[in-house]
Amino acid sequence: MFIIKQHLMAKSIEEGYEVLIKNRNNMILGGTAFLKLGNKNINTGIDLSNLDLDYIKEDENNIEIGPMTTFRNIETNELLKRNFDGIIAKSVEEIVGIQLRSIVTAGATVASKYGFSDFITALLSLDAYIELYKGGIISLEEYLAEEKVPKDILVRIIIKKVRKKATFKTMRNSKSDYALLNCGVSKLNGEYRVAIGARPGRALVKIIKEKDLIENNEMNKKIDEIVDEMKFGTNMRASGEYRKMVAKVLVRRSIEELR
Ligand SMILES: Cc1cc2nc3c(=O)[nH]c(=O)nc-3n(C[C@H](O)[C@H](O)[C@H](O)COP(=O)(O)OP(=O)(O)OC[C@H]3O[C@@H](n4cnc5c(N)ncnc54)[C@H](O)[C@@H]3O)c2cc1C
Incomplete structure (x- = not known):
């Protein structure tokens, strides 16, 4: 089990980022399901729950997923079922059980570049980009190719609505x-x-x-x-x-x- 010395309910992404880079043991908190499997000593746990980052929306060209969106919301979302032959929703539906999928978050998964991830593979087969608070927008392919996980906050996942058959x-x-x-x-x-x-x-x-x-x-x-x-x-x-x-x-x- 991990230990969190201080808990910060971030009032903005900027505040979260400033605290994140102050100390190497400060960390962003997603659903914390994965963090709890380890035994990290976290100095300040930065909680993004109050920043309205749980969303799935579309415009003319893209579908966007907020980093605090849970896998359960991804799995049941009508927009994601209708687009890309439903593969984004499908990629998470077999992950453990509904209880876990109601906790784990899209941003944590992609930011951490987990090799085992089903969600990342589905995204990578489409035209997907991520936006990092400091690093800006880059393609998911480029992000994964970089060995290190940057000290940054993933603020948005963007999927171009071009690849309809998947x-x-x-x-x-x-x-x-x-x-x-x-x-x-x-x-x-x-x-x-x-x-x-x-x-x-x-x-x-x-x-x-x-x-x-x-x-x-x-x-x-x-x-x-x-x-x-x-x-x-x-x-x-x-x-x-x-x-x-x-x-x-x-x-x-x-x-x-x-x-
Ligand atoms: C028991 C168990 C079984 C699982 N089985 C599967 C499986 O079969 N297939 C699969 O694909 N996945 C599986 N997963 C992984 C799961 O789908 C999530 O990818 C994982 O739990 C991370 O999500 P979280 O919200 O729990 O992250 P957390 O534990 O909160 O965070 C994980 C890491 O991400 C960082 N982080 C969080 N949010 C951000 C952000 N916005 N920007 C930058 N960094 C951030 C944290 O600082 C931390 O380093 C499993 C997880 C668990 C616990």
């Missing part, structure tokens, strides 16, 4: 366990954007062109080539070799579905 799949050893592999694929203008996570490392993305799959009827060969470029590791859930095999199957099924 699918999301996971493989679990048992219900409510972490995925041993997850895969999100979207299709736009003859290209598939393929994201694979729980490798068990952070999700990665690759582009596969429809024309390369059609040529010489070489779909399986092309998918094998793309997946072989990715690294898969071994942990208690599965070996790297098994993960690679599962990845090839999930990518092929996803592409067939999108066709």
